[in-house]
Amino acid sequence: MTKRRTDLLQGTLDLIILKALESQPMHGYAVARTIERVTDDVLRVEEGSLYPALHRMEERGWIAAEWGRSENRRRAKFYSLTETGRSQLSEEADEWARYARAVGRMLAL
Amino acid sequence: MIVRRIRGWFNRAQLRRDIDEEIRFHLEMRRAEYEVCGMSSREARRAATNRFGDVELIRRKVQRVRHVPTIHMTGAIDGMWQDLRFAFRGFIRQPAFAMFAILTLALGIGANTAIYSLVETVILNPLPFAEGDRLAWAWRQRGDNMMMTPTTEQRIAWRNAEQIEGMINFASSDVALRIDDGVESVNAAHVPPDLFGFLGISPVIGRALVTGDSAVGAPRVAMLAEGLWRSRYGADPQAVGRMISLDGQAHEVVGVVPSSLDALFRSGKRDVWMPLSMADTVRGLLTLVRIEEGTTFVSVQAELDAMPTSLEDAEQADWKPKIVPPHLMTSSQMRSGLWILLGSVGLILLIACANVANMLLARGVGRQHELAVRVALGAGRVRLARQLFVEALALSVVGATVGIGMAYAGVHVLRNAVPESLIELSYARLSAGVLAVAALLGVGSGLLFGLAPVLQGTSGRAAENLRQGVRGGDSARKSYFRQALVCLEVALAFVLFIGAGLLIRSFANLSSVDPGFDAERLVNVRIDLPGTRYESEAARMSFARNVLQRVRQLPQVAEATMAMAAPPRMAAFLGALEVEGLEDAFDSKAGVVSVNWVLPEYFETLGIDIIEGRGFQDDGEIHEVVLINDRFAHEAWPGVSAVGKRFRWKGEEDWMTVLGVVEDVKAFGLADDADRAQVYQPYGAERSFGGGSILVRAVGRPEDLVSLVRGQINTVDPLLPILQATTISHMYADSIARPRFNTILLGCFAALALLLAITGVYGVIAMTMNQRLREIGVRMALGASASDVKLLTLRWGIRPVLIGTFLGAGVSLALGRLLESQLFEVSAADPATYLTVLNVER
Numbered sequence: 001m002t003k004r005r006t007d008l009l010q011g012t013l014d015l016i017i018l019k020a021l022e023s024q025p026m027h028g029y030a031v032a033r034t035i036e037r038v039t040d041d042v043l044r045v046e047e048g049s050l051y052p053a054l055h056r057m058e059e060r061g062w063i064a065a066e067w068g069r070s071e072n073r074r075r076a077k078f079y080s081l082t083e084t085g086r087s088q089l090s091e092e093a094d095e096w097a098r099y100a101r102a103v104g105r106m107l108a109l
Numbered sequence: 110m111i112v113r114r115i116r117g118w119f120n121r122a123q124l125r126r127d128i129d130e131e132i133r134f135h136l137e138m139r140r141a142e143y144e145v146c147g148m149s150s151r152e153a154r155r156a157a158t159n160r161f162g163d164v165e166l167i168r169r170k171v172q173r174v175r176h177v178p179t180i181h182m183t184g185a186i187d188g189m190w191q192d193l194r195f196a197f198r199g200f201i202r203q204p205a206f207a208m209f210a211i212l213t214l215a216l217g218i219g220a221n222t223a224i225y226s227l228v229e230t231v232i233l234n235p236l237p238f239a240e241g242d243r244l245a246w247a248w249r250q251r252g253d254n255m256m257m258t259p260t261t262e263q264r265i266a267w268r269n270a271e272q273i274e275g276m277i278n279f280a281s282s283d284v285a286l287r288i289d290d291g292v293e294s295v296n297a298a299h300v301p302p303d304l305f306g307f308l309g310i311s312p313v314i315g316r317a318l319v320t321g322d323s324a325v326g327a328p329r330v331a332m333l334a335e336g337l338w339r340s341r342y343g344a345d346p347q348a349v350g351r352m353i354s355l356d357g358q359a360h361e362v363v364g365v366v367p368s369s370l371d372a373l374f375r376s377g378k379r380d381v382w383m384p385l386s387m388a389d390t391v392r393g394l395l396t397l398v399r400i401e402e403g404t405t406f407v408s409v410q411a412e413l414d415a416m417p418t419s420l421e422d423a424e425q426a427d428w429k430p431k432i433v434p435p436h437l438m439t440s441s442q443m444r445s446g447l448w449i450l451l452g453s454v455g456l457i458l459l460i461a462c463a464n465v466a467n468m469l470l471a472r473g474v475g476r477q478h479e480l481a482v483r484v485a486l487g488a489g490r491v492r493l494a495r496q497l498f499v500e501a502l503a504l505s506v507v508g509a510t511v512g513i514g515m516a517y518a519g520v521h522v523l524r525n526a527v528p529e530s531l532i533e534l535s536y537a538r539l540s541a542g543v544l545a546v547a548a549l550l551g552v553g554s555g556l557l558f559g560l561a562p563v564l565q566g567t568s569g570r571a572a573e574n575l576r577q578g579v580r581g582g583d584s585a586r587k588s589y590f591r592q593a594l595v596c597l598e599v600a601l602a603f604v605l606f607i608g609a610g611l612l613i614r615s616f617a618n619l620s621s622v623d624p625g626f627d628a629e630r631l632v633n634v635r636i637d638l639p640g641t642r643y644e645s646e647a648a649r650m651s652f653a654r655n656v657l658q659r660v661r662q663l664p665q666v667a668e669a670t671m672a673m674a675a676p677p678r679m680a681a682f683l684g685a686l687e688v689e690g691l692e693d694a695f696d697s698k699a700g701v702v703s704v705n706w707v708l709p710e711y712f713e714t715l716g717i718d719i720i721e722g723r724g725f726q727d728d729g730e731i732h733e734v735v736l737i738n739d740r741f742a743h744e745a746w747p748g749v750s751a752v753g754k755r756f757r758w759k760g761e762e763d764w765m766t767v768l769g770v771v772e773d774v775k776a777f778g779l780a781d782d783a784d785r786a787q788v789y790q791p792y793g794a795e796r797s798f799g800g801g802s803i804l805v806r807a808v809g810r811p812e813d814l815v816s817l818v819r820g821q822i823n824t825v826d827p828l829l830p831i832l833q834a835t836t837i838s839h840m841y842a843d844s845i846a847r848p849r850f851n852t853i854l855l856g857c858f859a860a861l862a863l864l865l866a867i868t869g870v871y872g873v874i875a876m877t878m879n880q881r882l883r884e885i886g887v888r889m890a891l892g893a894s895a896s897d898v899k900l901l902t903l904r905w906g907i908r909p910v911l912i913g914t915f916l917g918a919g920v921s922l923a924l925g926r927l928l929e930s931q932l933f934e935v936s937a938a939d940p941a942t943y944l945t946v947l948n949v950e951r
Contacts, residue, residue: 029139047135047162051128055128075134
């Protein structure tokens with residue numbers, strides 16, 4: 001049986017990435033894996049699009065990047081949340097919750 | 110500002126690498142994951158890539174986010190490579206076009222490379238030694254005349270000059286090299302042992318000469334020249350250590366001198382090199398100086414000028430020291446001739462470029478559809494221009510490579526074909542500098558002719574063409590452009606043709622100059638009678654009589670005589686003359702008096718008429734009597750007979766009496782008019798020296814006689830070296846070798862230019878006709894007759910040719926001045942030449 005996959009809504013990718021990075025710094029691949037695992041593979045992220053988003057947020061100063069060693073001792077770029085990123089995350093999370101509530105109410109009619 | 114820019118560039122490059130590495134890392138992690146699940150590594154890689162999306166697109170997106178320009182080096186090179194392959198595929202599809210274009214370019218670039226190598230050898234770098242730009246010749250000069258050998262006093266002064274770092278003197282002579290049971294006259298260089306260090310030259314094998322070699326009582330040693338070592342000793346390393354006999358004395362060969370050192374001698378290549386002190390008879394001492402770093406030849410000259418001259422010898426003090434940069438050793442005519450040739454091949458390359466540009470344009474018309482499609486499919490202007498440039502460059506680089514091959518062959522042929530009088534040309538080679546120039550020409554011409562199709566292909570109308578459907582049409586503007594190119598070609602070819610025509614006429618004038626005597630069927634064998642074996646005048650005389658008697662008995666011989674020298678290699682005397690009864694010294698204008706010592710029958714054998722008085726007599730007086738030429742007689746004693754008059758060399762006691770007056774002779778070559786006064790003294794009179802020329806008039810072909818005369822001489826004295834054995838007409842031909850060389854080359858270049866221009870004109874007319882076929886059809890349908898169409902065609906074809914011709918004539922008239930130095934009794938605006946060329950063009 002194949003699961004139905006939902007295309008990511010515009011603008012939610014940033015939120016998901018920021019959330020994934022909240023607990024600890026990780027490299028891009030780990031971010032992708034985290035999203036797959038936590039959303040149970042329901043949200044289909046075209047992995048490639050992860051990277052423009054990561055770099056865009058780095059440019060904006062939401063996340064900071066640093067080269068380090070991955071679990072298998074390879075050079076990898078690790079991203080971590082900055083203070084700006086943290087407040088951005090809570091702002092976007094609130095926004096999303098409001099949105100979801102609104103849609104939920106509508107559907108509950 | 111610049112620093113920040115560079116740092117920015119480095120940062121961007123770093124960022125670009127980081128992005129690539131990050132993506133690579135991701136793909137590899139994913140692949141590893143799939144592999145763990147049991148996929149093969151190929152499947153895993155594909156699956157990873159699929160999941161990632163379009164890698165190239167995402168990389169670009171990230172780069173855009175980070176403001177990194179998306180075009181990067183590897184991409185550009187890949188693209189170029191792709192363009193290059195595309196270009197070559199196109200060439201293979203149209204081999205005739207590619208071959209023709211490449212051949213055209215190869216001819217243009219090859220001719221330029223070859224001529225540039227001559228210019229480099231003769232003018233730009235005539236002494237190819239370490240720091241050769243600080244080397245110069247030093248000699249003494251009075252007016253137009255120069256004297257190579259400095260006095261000892263001057264030599265010391267020059268050596269002590271502050272701006273002169275070092276100086277060497279060397280000389281050359283003919284020596285007799287004993288080979289098997291005969292002897293051969295070879296050219297010897299007599300050099301100080303420090304010459305090799307001075308010029309930074311090491312021997313090919315063996316050792317160089319050392320200071321001890323020139324010490325008194327040291328064992329006699331010599332070095333072989335590379336040329337002789339290769340030709341006679343088969344480049345045998347064992348030649349070092351061998352004993353050879355030079356002028357009857359045994360010398361040990363200690364090493365081999367590289368042929369690059371030949372450039373020191375303009376009188377020809379050397380065969381053996383000996384320490385200077387050993388030379389007992391040297392022709393003249395040459396002086397080469399190295400000036401101090403940071404000084405100029407001009408300032409060194411100023412220092413020498415300021416030096417006090419000894420007042421003891423007024424005659425010597427007249428001769429001023431002169432510093433001469435190496436390229437000025439070559440005659441100014443030779444130099445300007447080479448520049449003219451270089452200019453001509455430059456024009457040829459321009460014609461070739463115009464031709465190839467035309468071919469590319471013609472090809473471009475056929476390709477307009479292809480180009481339009483590419484534009485429509487999103488190929489940018491820049492992209493398209495790059496492709497067209499790459500195509501042009503591919504053509505020119507291949508053309509340049511073939512051209513370098515042609516130049517190599519050409520220079521090789523030239524090296525072996527140049528006559529002795531143009532010896533410096535034989536040192537030409539394709540040096541690194543020459544190859545660099547060839548490469549530059551290749552790229553430069555590629556960019557030049559590549560411009561035309563780029564302008565055409567990327568003009569805004571490409572898309573329009575697609576819409577119009579492919580008519581393969583050609584807009585009027587482009588057609589004009591192509592006609593302008595043809596115009597240019599015709600004009601340039603015309604200029605070259607005028608140049609060649611003028612040179613040919615000038616050369617014809619030169620060849621028909623009367624040497625003043627009958628130079629046909631005359632053999633000249635030069636010998637040296639060494640003072641060691643022919644001490645007395647009587648001994649030399651009896652040898653001469655003996656040889657002449659034997660030679661005259663040969664059935665192939667009409668007449669024979671002997672003289673010190675033979676025209677056109679007469680001895681020149683630089684002293685002034687005093688004419689009895691005249692207050693001032695006789696000014697022989699050019700300052701050169703040619704002198705010869707002759708046997709009485711000399712005038713009859715050579716066919717020089719005695720105009721007045723009488724000739725010498727066999728048993729007559731040989732001292733203080735002379736014959737002089739007509740011109741001298743008229744200038745010194747205008748209006749009266751010169752017979753019986755007296756003159757003497759300035760500074761000498763004895764007067765010489767004129768016995769008779771003879772016809773003028775071209776004593777130094779057909780073009781040379783340097784000598785006004787010619788003086789003949791009896792063979793054996795004062796100032797004459799051992800040896801001379803045996804002159805023999807042949808009954809039949811003179812060439813057959815040369816070896817017979819040699820044989821007779823060696824019967825009388827088997828150990829006598831023959832310095833030279835040739836015919837007088839050959840020597841006269843050699844005296845105009847330079848103009849002949851220039852004429853032949855420029856003639857060839859003009860022919861080449863014409864050929865290129867004709868193909869250019871033909872190509873454009875054919876093209877135009879092809880495109881206007883429909884127009885012609887319409888015209889004929891509307892009632893135009895066949896002859897109308899012919900006229901129309903003629904007009905299309907003839908218009909650019911006519912305009913080109915007029916342009917060319919104008920340019921030629923303007924440039925004519927440049928050629929004047931090369932012309933002999935022809936005006937640079939010679940109407941006959943212009944008319945002839947006009948006819949050819951038609």
